[in-house]
Every structure is written in structure tokens, then in C-alpha cells.
Amino acid sequence: MLDKFDIDMAESRKGRDRFHWYLATLSAATLALVIKFVSEINPINDLVSICYIKISLWCLVGTIILSPIRNLLSYDITSLIAQYEDTKNENYWQRAKQKTYIRNLAGEFSIILYLTAIIMLVLSCNELFL
Numbered sequence: 454m455l456d457k458f459d460i461d462m463a464e465s466r467k468g469r470d471r472f473h474w475y476l477a478t479l480s481a482a483t484l485a486l487v488i489k490f491v492s493e494i495n496p497i498n499d500l501v502s503i504c505y506i507k508i509s510l511w512c513l514v515g516t517i518i519l520s521p522i523r524n525l526l527s528y529d530i531t532s533l534i535a536q537y538e539d540t541k542n543e544n545y546w547q548r549a550k551q552k553t554y555i556r557n558l559a560g561e562f563s564i565i566l567y568l569t570a571i572i573m574l575v576l577s578c579n580e581l582f583l
Contacts, residue, residue, distance in 0.1 A: 470524040473560060477520035480567055484513040487574065497581065505577035512570035519563035526556040 487510060497503055533549035536542070 470527050473520040473524050473563065476563060476567060477517050480513045480516040480520070480570070483570065483574075484510065484517070487513070494581070499580050502577040502580040505573045505580065509570040509573035509577070512566040512573065515566045516563045516570065519559050519566065523556050523559040523563060526552050526559065530556065 487506065491497070491506060497506070530549050530552050533545045533552065537545035537549065
């Protein structure tokens with residue numbers, strides 16, 4: 454049990470959170486480009502394309518929100534582990550364990566949301582221009 458948790462926690466200590474900061478930045482840039490694109494080809498009359506664009510916009514916003522939350526959880530987990538090592542209080546360990554699970558879900562979900570947004574944008578471009 455401790456070995457699996459230590460492996461999961463190694464990600465907090467190695468600084469792999471940069472990927473999710475880059476993902477949030479990329480999502481924000483993509484969101485800005487989509488808004489500029491939609492404003493230039495306005496009005497869009499195809500209802501399917503409008504639906505695809507709306508889904509992609511919400512997925513991008515979700516990625517922009519979830520990626521930094523995931524990184525903040527990493528910092529919180531690291532501090533909980535440090536508190537556990539100082540006090541050997543099992544409460545800190547259990548909270549770190551729960552937050553690690555939530556952090557992993559948030560990280561995977563933010564990646565899935567970004568990929569969904571890109572797929573929806575490709576589908577909307579196919580509907581509009583092909």
C-alpha cells in the first residue's frame with residue numbers, strides 16, 4: 454500500500470506539474486483563437502457546427518480551470534506529506550491520499566477535455582468548410 458502511494462506521490466515531488474501549466478496556457482490560446490475565428494466567420498447558420506463550437510468552448514474553459522486546480526492540489530499534497538513526516542499523524546496521510554486521487558482525476562479529466570475540444574473543433578471545421 455505504501456509503495457503504490459509513494460509512486461503516486463513522486464509526481465508531486467518531481468515537478469511534472471509544468472505540463473499542466475502548459476496545457477492551461479495552450480487551452481487559453483486555443484480559446485482565444487476560436488473566439489477570433491468565430492467572430493470573423495459570423496454568422497454561422499449550421500446548427501451542428503454551433504453545437505460543436507459550444508462544446509469545444511466549454512471543454513477549453515474546463516481545461517483552463519482544472520489544470521491549475523490539479524497543480525494546486527500537488528502543492529497541497531506535498532505540504533501534507535511534510536506535515537505527516539514531522540508529526541506522524543495519520544490524518545495528514547489520509548488527506549494526502551485522498552487529494553492524490555482527486556489530483557489524478559483532475560489531471561486525466563483536463564487532458565480528456567482538451568482532446569475533446571480539439572476533436573469538436575475539427576468536426577465543426579469539417580461541417581463549415583467541407
